Amino acid sequence: MVPDLLTVSGLTLAYPGGTRALDGVDLRLGEGEFLSLVGPSGCGKSTLLRIIAGLLAPTSGTLSWGRRPGRGGIGFVFQEPTLMPWARVAANVRLPLDLAGVPQAEADARVAEQLARVGLFEFESAFPRELSGGMRMRVALARALVTKPALLLLDEPFAALDEITRFKLNDDLLALWRAEGFTAVFVTHSVFESVYLSSRVAIMSARPGRVVADIPIPLAHPRTAALRTQADYGALCRDVSAALARAMGQEAA
Ligand SMILES: Nc1ncnc2c1ncn2[C@@H]1O[C@H](COP(=O)(O)OP(=O)(O)OP(=O)(O)O)[C@@H](O)[C@H]1O
Numbered sequence: 001m002v003p004d005l006l007t008v009s010g011l012t013l014a015y016p017g018g019t020r021a022l023d024g025v026d027l028r029l030g031e032g033e034f035l036s037l038v039g040p041s042g043c044g045k046s047t048l049l050r051i052i053a054g055l056l057a058p059t060s061g062t063l064s065w066g067r068r069p070g071r072g073g074i075g076f077v078f079q080e081p082t083l084m085p086w087a088r089v090a091a092n093v094r095l096p097l098d099l100a101g102v103p104q105a106e107a108d109a110r111v112a113e114q115l116a117r118v119g120l121f122e123f124e125s126a127f128p129r130e131l132s133g134g135m136r137m138r139v140a141l142a143r144a145l146v147t148k149p150a151l152l153l154l155d156e157p158f159a160a161l162d163e164i165t166r167f168k169l170n171d172d173l174l175a176l177w178r179a180e181g182f183t184a185v186f187v188t189h190s191v192f193e194s195v196y197l198s199s200r201v202a203i204m205s206a207r208p209g210r211v212v213a214d215i216p217i218p219l220a221h222p223r224t225a226a227l228r229t230q231a232d233y234g235a236l237c238r239d240v241s242a243a244l245a246r247a248m249g250q251e252a253a
Pocket residue numbers: 015016017019020021039040041042043044045046047048207
């Protein structure tokens with residue numbers, strides 16, 4: 001059993017307007033795991049990510065860190081790449097290092113290394129408008145990973161991309177996860193994507209959300225396109241779909 005990076009206990013969040021987004025979330029996150037969060041729209045998945053990132057304080061409940069990620073230790077990737085349109089790719093990726101006061105030469109070297117890892121080394125001087133949607137998302141991934149975070153939080157990062165680009169980015173993200181060893185929490189609406197990527201899938205109930213099922217995904221790595229048609233992958237997708245249907249208050253067909 002891997003050591004715990006984070007244990008979330010009895011987490012509740014009520015927004016100032018009165019909306020209760022989360023109610024009693026219990027969740028364990030092991031070091032180096034790839035955990036997907038799946039649940040009905042509005043069940044509080046983004047809210048939970050924002051609390052884990054420290055961007056939002058819970059109303060009650062606790063977050064207990066095994067080894068607290070240090071400064072720059074949590075990366076966040078949103079559904080939109082949120083790049084600075086006036087800045088070149090390299091400057092966009094370097095932003096977190098500039099904010100942390102990393103010396104120029106070291107920052108340049110780390111940006112070059114990270115751009116190579118996401119396959120964009122030749123595009124360091126391009127502007128975001130000159131890139132495809134998938135390439136822009138890779139820039140966002142590079143920016144989130146350039147500080148070498150212990151924990152990477154991803155909030156539906158590939159939802160706006162076409163299926164071919166999405167599959168490619170799934171493979172790229174898995175390769176980065178295996179090479180760099182960060183822990184990942186990935187929010188998605190796609191059961192297929194969650195099973196393809198994860199070592200565990202946590203299912204949340206409708207709002208106010210809590211974790212109602214936790215399904216291990218013991219598929220071997222490396223995972224490749226061939227997996228998508230394999231019987232064991234299909235069986236796990238059915239398990240996650242059935243758990244999601246139960247969480248939404250309806251039995252699976
Ligand atoms: N800043 C806010 N102020 C008030 N209510 C909010 C705020 N952010 C989210 N909510 C509400 O909290 C609930 C949970 O929202 P959240 O975005 O966390 O859900 P989600 O599961 O990520 O949704 P989706 O899957 O549709 O992206 C929703 O009812 C939403 O309207």
